[in-house]
Amino acid sequence: MSKEIIFDPTPLYLRKRYLIYILGFFGYLNLYTMRVDFTIAIIKLTENRTVNNEDGSYTYEQHFNWTNEEKGIALSTFFYGYIGTQVIGGYIATKFSGRLVFGTGILGAALMTFFTPILCYQGISYLYVSRIIIGICSGLSYPSINAVYDKWCPPYERSRASSFGISGVYVGTIIGLSLSGYIAICHRWEWIFYGFGIIATVWSILWFIIIKDSPADDDWILKSEKKFLLDSLNLVESTGTPWRAILTSLPVYAIGIAHFAYCWGYNTYLTIIPLYLQDILEYDTNGHHHTVITSISYILITLLLLPSGYLADWLQVNNYLSTTQVRKFFNNISFFLQMALLLMSGYFKDLAAVITCSSLSVGIGALAMSGFLANSLDIAPQYSSIILGLSNSFAVLPGVLLPVLSGHIIRTPADYEFKSMFYIACAIYLFGFFFYSIFASGKVQPWANLNRQSSISLEILESDITSQGVSRENSKFRKNKNEC
Incomplete structure (x- = not known):
């Protein structure tokens, strides 16, 4: 194309x-x-x-x-x-x-x-x-x-x-x-x-x-x-919301399921890891030190978000990967690493190792933001707010379901009960991984392609801009690209 x-x-x-x-x-x-x-x-x-x-x-x-x-x-x-x-x-x-x-x-x-x-x-x-x-x-x-x-x-x-x-x-x-x-x-x-x-x-x-x-x-x-x-x-006004198409679109479901899987893992960190530290490793999670430790994961994800987003755009701009490939690559490498690190947290009995693995698991979630989170702007730009609203509504459910489920599973509490919660989180990550791999897309969907043919923008180097100034004419050229 x-x-x-x-x-x-x-x-x-x-x-x-x-x-x-x-x-x-x-x-x-x-x-x-x-x-x-x-x-x-x-x-x-x-x-x-x-x-x-x-x-x-x-x-x-x-x-x-x-x-x-x-x-x-x-x-x-x-x-x-x-x-x-x-x-x-x-x-x-x-x-x-x-x-x-x-x-x-x-x-x-x-x-x-x-x-x-x-x-x-x-x-x-x-x-x-x-x-x-x-x-x-x-x-x-x-x-x-x-x-x-x-x-x-x-x-x-x-x-x-x-x-x-x-x-x-x-x-x-x-x-x-x-x-x-x-x-x-x-x-x-x-x-x-x-x-x-x-x-x-x-x-x-x-x-x-x-x-x-x-x-x-x-x-x-x-x-x-x-x-x-x-x-x-090349902006155009949408003539109406194609609800049936949105609600039956597999790429939309891929975004929603990935969002759900991400939030299930994130809520496992917020809900289960503190209990694991307290009940199994006998660490005081009510102290000031735990607040500092929790902040580390937020700092990690913040530091990784912008570089990962820039890298995702750079891979597309230079035609190394298509939009679909970029979304799947960033989403799935994030899910795989998060799953592995979360599972490792359940097997380590060393406090520093558990904190490191669980914090890295949250931090690496930054990569997924260049996967499922940005994806709605690819498949249906003019309806992306609706799609994000749907997926985020679905993604709120882990915060409701996970505490209830943990209350039924973690009763003693025992090590194997916490491992069960980690296995469940990994299974959900794995399901999100495969579903997104199969059904996600970076192409504008037919029901959203209402005479809207978005061109591809490229960044130019600041040094080039400075030397040539704002008066430089808008340069254009053609480049073959297999996929949006």
Whole structure:
């Protein structure tokens, strides 16, 4: 298949789409700081505080005397709103505006986060409602970024754009947990919510001012980049959502099953590994050291995301691998290594070895972000938000099912019971590996190919751009390519 390869003569530091990628990263970062802050704040809200009385005695009191059941409900209500809004968010973003849904969702979560302290004092029922609304706003926002990438991201920048954006999830988790803990100890607990709420609100204002729905609507973009984007993307409006085709498409199922397998392994790390360390290796998982150890895995995956995304794009640009081959290669090498490292964790009895293997297992998951996560932009760019919403809804299930399953299997607890959980995780990884290998595709699907023939964009060296300047004419040439 012959495709036109278009160079972008715009200097790297003047490319508007790179600003969109950066703001997308910070958008995800804000979403996750507001998601995890409550898990730290609730400890401060319900802990016993020492109060010195005038007579020299002291008593204990709590900010809020909530029962364990009430605390459990408060922690879970976020997911009540989050699970059911993924597909809705993707559909609205596709139908109307990804920019609007992404920005509005984060702004809504920011406002509810800011008012959380006031609602806590009003009663725990008000807190439940606020956490549900934050979940709804987060669920609407999460998949909608793909509708923005659809309008702004050239085909051969999709891996790095997706990887860089999703790295905000892990950076946001680290920052959210760390800063919440610091604020809870050194300042008033209310500032956990005030701080993250204000920061996310400022981000939302910048997002709406700077970002436009498409290059054609943007008056601030350089003409050279606008021409490049319009030529390389050849944007068209979708005439409707082909639900039947989406729901019966094997490449879509491949993305969903891979996403489910990835999240099952990730939740095994979050849920089973701490229990294994505590019950089998007799390591205190409630201490400060465990928090540091957990952060290592997030740092690893963050550091690997951008290089792996860039490498995936580079392999396509230089015609070493087709889009389909790149997606399968990165996804499957990630699943194979994660499976092996997770299984090794279950056989080691040395603390350092278990922590190393399990942390590497999470970190190597960065490769899969250039596999299944970016794949929806390949097979159906204009419907990628819907597909991401569907797959992420499916991927939430391991967080619900795995704790229940572990409660039935891990009873003693004994070493063989934990091995059973690791075997199950490996089996799911293996199923995801083979299903994705067989049915995944990097080609635009027939039901999504509505007169939309995306050209292939190539990066040019910054030194070439600097020497030749923005006035350089848009260079074009033909290159044979077997597959998108």
